[in-house]
Amino acid sequence: MLREKIFYKDELPVSVITANIVDYPFHFHDDMEIVYVLSGSIILKSGYYTYTLKQGDMFILNDRDMHSLERTDEDNMVMMLQMDLSYFERYYPDLRDQFFVVDMEEDKEENLSVLRNIMAEIMMEILQKGQGYEHKVIESTHNLISCLISDFCYVVNEDGKFQNETGGKTSKILAGRLNRIMDYMYENYERKLTLSEIAENEKLSIYYLSHIIKEATGLSFQDLLSYIRVEESERLLLESGKKIGAIAEEMGFSAVRYYIKHFEQWFGMHPLEYRKRYMGKSMTRESRAKYKRCTPMEIETAIHALTRGAFTETEDKLVLKPVIIDIGTAVGDDDNGQPKTAETSAKDPKEAGIFTIMERSVNDILAEPYHLLMDLGETVLAAGENYVITAEGTDTKDISRLSILVYNYDENVGRSLRKIHTENDLLRLVRHYDDEIEFLIRCNGFSGLYRIYRYRMDRENLAKKLTDSLNPEGGAGKRDMLIGRLTGAPTVTTNTYTSSDVLSVRTTFQGMGVELILVDRI
Incomplete structure (x- = not known):
């Protein structure tokens, strides 16, 4: 399944994995993720683009950004911080509608330094787990979000370019979020759905809509629609005894051969083989990722090599109605x-x-x-x-x-x-x-x-x-x-x-x- 479910532990709306990455296949999730390379380098693919991130580099993956990670020819240590947007939207109502970008070449070094320090603080607080550390993690994440909004937030202009208004950065075409479009496709994938229908709803030209979908996901509209159908079919494949022909029809495919073709493209095997292998078993995208979690001592050593003063402190639990x-x-x-x-x-x-x-x-x-x-x-x-x-x-x-x-x-x-x-x-x-x-x-x-x-x-x-x-x-x-x-x-x-x-x-x-x-x- 390409949609990755993030599990938040200890009642925290923040999850952090720090690991040596070998291969983390294409996936996406409904929350925001910041990738921070503590040592070595990795190859990150996001939508249509491929980036090589080295030590000290960061990359923001907005919700539903399709991405993958893989190692280069050197060892690495990567911190992946994920934030529960449904929690933080209570404080920042427009958070899910904003688009964040880190540009390692154009962003001011002092802004990048602040972002690195906050990331390090959160990691150290989670590692040390001092009394009431949950409070400190949440407070630091609020400061992280404030930093993102202040220095790394872009908006889309009429030309389809993303521009940082507060920082006065140069406009650039970037892989952006398409929440409304993606929501519409997920709600209507079972029937015949056309690019012209979505373009009319969004008041966009077909050419421009096709272009931004390609920029955002690396896929054509039709391939993206087929991917959504395949992904949604997994539940029926593993939780029902329906024949694959019936599943293909229910998912909106015009012929079962198209369903099999696209399923093999994304899952690497025939639907029946997938059913035989995984029916009745817990299956997550993360289980197919190849990485080794780092020890606390390894993480702390790497953090201290990059930042100064990443330490922990106090307090209480999550509460409602802030x-x-x-x-x-x-x-x-x-x-x-x-x-x-x-x-x-x-x-x-x-x-x-x-x-x-x-x-x-x-x-x-x-x-x-x-x-x-x-x-x-x-x-x-x-x-x-x-x-x-x-x-x-x-x-x-x-x-x-x-x-x-x-x-x-x-x-x-x-x-x-x-x-x-x-x-x-x-x-x-x-x-x-x-x-x-x-x-x-x-x-x-x-x-x-x-x-x-x-x-x-x-x-x-x-x-x-x-x-x-x-x-x-x-x-x-x-x-x-x-x-x-x-x-x-x-x-x-x-x-x-x-x-x-x-x-x-x-x-x-x-x-x-x-x-x-x-x-x-x-």
């Missing part, structure tokens, strides 16, 4: 026709509910990180019911220090925090609130190397501090007092990120909690 906060991102025009940003499109940030809640004395323990932030005296850039973001300036191009404070509580708990009168009331809220939340803060205009400090108090920390406040440990022994202090102490971590235009900072919570995040340019 809170997405954009800093310095245009979201439309104001009444005067001037661009307005995400944080200024809402009401005055200084009127946000978090200030009312945290200034109440009964919430002092909950508000400790808030007061730490307020003591900095920075300018409020954005605020809401459960978050506030400040900086030493207001122009993101000049901001070298950004401070982010986020709390996990919903509007109902927020109303309660405005009304409670005792710390016992607060303790009950902390103990009983169990919902999950995810914050993703996207900082536009942030380029360079940043150090990120995280001061975090989870539900257990808050509950312990409140309990100790209500019941001072008058008779507790030294060991009990030490355990109490350790249990109530926040966690403090630090790590570094290299960003290109957009820095993404992510945090998650299970139950009531708070995190103060300090972002400093190095």
Whole structure:
């Protein structure tokens, strides 16, 4: 089967295989893949084109790009990173409609360096699997996507050329994605389907449509249609007892001999031989690929040879309904026709509910990180019911220090925090609130190397501090007092990120909690 199913493990929307490639036959998948050559060289075929990738080179395979990999006359180590687009589309709605290209000759070296570093960070996080590494992998992948959108994103113009608008690169004909066309062909392959019908639907000339299909897949329209029919026939061949003549007719072939011809072309054997060999067995394209997975030590050595500072860190699990906060991102025009940003499109940030809640004395323990932030005296850039973001300036191009404070509580708990009168009331809220939340803060205009400090108090920390406040440990022994202090102490971590235009900072919570995040340019 040429459509490869990607299996994502450990609840991660990211999969990474690092291996010595011998031969990985033609296939495609519905997600995006980045191929990164850590050592040696490989031959990559994508659509109509053939590329030789050497150490340090990268290649982006957009969803449904048909491709193959094979070794050259030297050994290699290749990192293949795949991203679950159905997951990341929640944050970037147009992600599947964008087309990404890495041009090793024309792209700026600093942009390529950022991309290499992020790829290396993700690989190291997966290798080391530190506590809560899933969170770090997802956060790094957000930064990877931001880097792709900023520096490696192309759009198609009226001439059928792909052009990078943001980077001002030269227009070029490239193998692009044809999502609507491919979807239409998959939905209608069982009947007589013509190129002129699709061209009319897409408002394109037959010549131009034929040309871009060839550019994208390396196949003519008719060969592509036959390939789709053959691929879809595999299920009936292996899961039913239908005769191949009936299968050929159901798949849209005018004669069984054409079905056999194209099946042999793609699967390398007669349909009946294929049925005999694989019926009742698990069959995936990857099982036909020839490669040897690399050991963690081999991977780490190769990564360190190419990049500096690829390390790991913390946190939690995947959550639904993320809170997405954009800093310095245009979201439309104001009444005067001037661009307005995400944080200024809402009401005055200084009127946000978090200030009312945290200034109440009964919430002092909950508000400790808030007061730490307020003591900095920075300018409020954005605020809401459960978050506030400040900086030493207001122009993101000049901001070298950004401070982010986020709390996990919903509007109902927020109303309660405005009304409670005792710390016992607060303790009950902390103990009983169990919902999950995810914050993703996207900082536009942030380029360079940043150090990120995280001061975090989870539900257990808050509950312990409140309990100790209500019941001072008058008779507790030294060991009990030490355990109490350790249990109530926040966690403090630090790590570094290299960003290109957009820095993404992510945090998650299970139950009531708070995190103060300090972002400093190095």
